[in-house]
Amino acid sequence: MDFIGYRSDAIGAAVDLVNAVIEDPDGAVPDQLRGVLVAHSYRALDAPDHVEPKLRAWARRLRTVFDASSDDDAAAAINALLVDVRVEPHLTDHDGEGWHLHYGPPEAGLVDRVRATTAFALAMLVSEYGVTRHGRCAADGCAKVFADTTRNAARRYCSSACANRSAVAAHRARVRARAQTKAS
Numbered sequence: 001m002d003f004i005g006y007r008s009d010a011i012g013a014a015v016d017l018v019n020a021v022i023e024d025p026d027g028a029v030p031d032q033l034r035g036v037l038v039a040h041s042y043r044a045l046d047a048p049d050h051v052e053p054k055l056r057a058w059a060r061r062l063r064t065v066f067d068a069s070s071d072d073d074a075a076a077a078i079n080a081l082l083v084d085v086r087v088e089p090h091l092t093d094h095d096g097e098g099w100h101l102h103y104g105p106p107e108a109g110l111v112d113r114v115r116a117t118t119a120f121a122l123a124m125l126v127s128e129y130g131v132t133r134h135g136r137c138a139a140d141g142c143a144k145v146f147a148d149t150t151r152n153a154a155r156r157y158c159s160s161a162c163a164n165r166s167a168v169a170a171h172r173a174r175v176r177a178r179a180q181t182k183a184s
Contacts, residue, residue: 010121011147013040017059019144054111065122066145071130081119139166
């Protein structure tokens with residue numbers, strides 16, 4: 001599913017930025033957020049000491065969208081994000097990639113581009129699907145977030161590891177319950 005037609009995976013970048021800050025709230029892992037951006041095809045990366053604090057703050061704000069439990073709450077969270085980003089769509093053909101759409105103004109730096117694309121991508125996700133396509137991981141003890149871009153819209157976990165742990169825990173609970181029923 002391609003929500004905004006952008007060369008980077010802006011939904012995935014939003015999820016990964018939020019999860020990186022959840023995993024490392026104090027920024028102890030050097031260049032962690034920079035790695036997220038590289039993984040999602042963002043180019044022209046600024047100096048890490050300039051980028052990291054701003055991206056951490058942005059990731060915390062993005063988290064409010066994933067924490068929303070109603071469409072109204074999600075819309076309010078996204079509108080609060082959009083108020084603080086400059087969205088100026090334009091076509092560009094930099095780095096030999098052919099023409100593609102950018103959401104920040106041509107002169108925007110990395111942080112502004114990330115803010116514009118992630119806010120716009122979440123806005124598209126929520127406007128199309130409401131809160132049914134994103135949220136907090138359903139696994140006990142996991143605080144990470146997810147966005148479901150699959151066709152069947154059945155995702156409820158941040159990763160297959162959390163889904164598998166939850167399935168195993170549920171299976172073991174059923175086995176214990178059956179054993180207790182037989183014993184009584």
